[in-house]
Amino acid sequence: NAGVTQTPKFQVLKTGQSMTLQCAQDMNHEYMSWYRQDPGMGLRLIHYSVGAGITDQGEVPNGYNVSRSTTEDFPLRLLSAAPSQTSVYFCASSYSGQGGSYEQYFGPGTRLTVT
Amino acid sequence: GENVEQHPSTLSVQEGDSAVIKCTYSDSASNYFPWYKQELGKRPQLIIDIRSNVGEKKDQRIAVTLNKTAKHFSLHITETQPEDSAVYFCAASLYSSASKIIFGSGTRLSIRP
Numbered sequence: 001n002a003g004v005t006q007t008p009k010f011q012v013l014k015t016g017q018s019m020t021l022q023c024a025q026d027m028n029h030e031y032m033s034w035y036r037q038d039p040g041m042g043l044r045l046i047h048y049s050v051g052a053g054i055t056d057q058g059e060v061p062n063g064y065n066v067s068r069s070t071t072e073d074f075p076l077r078l079l080s081a082a083p084s085q086t087s088v089y090f091c092a093s094s095y096s097g098q099g100g101s102y103e104q105y106f107g108p109g110t111r112l113t114v115t
Numbered sequence: 116g117e118n119v120e121q122h123p124s125t126l127s128v129q130e131g132d133s134a135v136i137k138c139t140y141s142d143s144a145s146n147y148f149p150w151y152k153q154e155l156g157k158r159p160q161l162i163i164d165i166r167s168n169v170g171e172k173k174d175q176r177i178a179v180t181l182n183k184t185a186k187h188f189s190l191h192i193t194e195t196q197p198e199d200s201a202v203y204f205c206a207a208s209l210y211s212s213a214s215k216i217i218f219g220s221g222t223r224l225s226i227r228p
Contacts (some may be wrong), residue, residue, distance in 0.1 A: 031214035040124070042204055042220040043159065050214055058215065059116070090158065094214060102147060102208070104216060106158035 001026050004107035006091050012113045013081040021076040021110050023091030031094045032074040033058070033104070034066065036087040043090065049074055081114045088112070117142040119207050121219025128195055129227050136222045138205035139187040145207040148181060148188050149216070153202045162203075163190070192224075200226045 007022045025032065033048040045058030047066040055066050063085060065077040074093075078085060088111050092104040118141040128134045140148075149164035165172045165179045165188065172179050176195075181188040192199055202223050208216040 033214045033216070035218075040220060042121070043218040045215065045217060048214040056215070059217065092214075102149070102216075103161040103164070104149070104151075104159075106160070108158055 003027065004091055004093050004105050006089075006107035006110050008110060009108065010111050012115065013078070014115055015081060015083060017081050019078050019081070021078070021089055021091075021112070023074045023076065023107060024072050025074075025093040025105070026072065027093060027095070027105065028071060029093035029095040029105070030071065031102075032068065033092045033094075034064070034074070034076045035090045035092065036060065036085075037090060037109075038087050046076065046089075078112075083114045086112060086114045117145055117207055117217040119205060119217050119219040121205050121222060123222060124220065125223045125225070127225045127227055130195055130197065132195055134192045134195055134199070134224055136190045136203055136205065136224070137187060138189070138207075138219050139185075140207040140217075141186070142207070142209075143183075143186065145209060147208050147216075148179070149206050149208075150177075150179060150190050151204045151206065151218075153204065153221075155201075159204060195226050197226050197228065200224060 004025045034046040035043040044060045049055045049068040091107040094104045121138045146167035151159040152162045153159040176193050178191045202221045205219040206216045
């Protein structure tokens, strides 16, 4: 299993450009999430999904869109990039584990810089 | 919505000593509390988690305690080793909504030789 994969690893955008961060998992997990990580602010939830066709907003959804057309893929779209969106983005997946663990499996991250 | 506060933001301990990181949460409905460790340049990884029907859980040198009444939970690392140096995150969620996990702001733990 490749686990959770993210592309690209690095990206530089100009203000106002749009782009899609890709996330895929091959573990048949029903739950997927997007986080951004900024220094001193931990991991903040952007959007999440509890299954194909079902998405919802997290703590910081403004400026981002998501869709979940398949179990495997959960792309994150930046509509009009702003310098405040410079961050490291992590995608994660999880499932209803035995014994009550809902471990989040994180991807390797995408480092995005908006100039 | 849920809010998780974590402290201290940085912690330095002598190798072999214990380290304690504390978190509070706001939503009394939260019932699942994981802890993640993130080494420099790597992705976060789960190290231990606890459900609200359990007061304490141990796994070798790490333990987590939960006080539902006070809405706080703590991570305890005993006999610290250099490889324990990392950033640690606490988190809280509803058990029924495993993808909506809210994280604290993190604690950077340094182990002094």
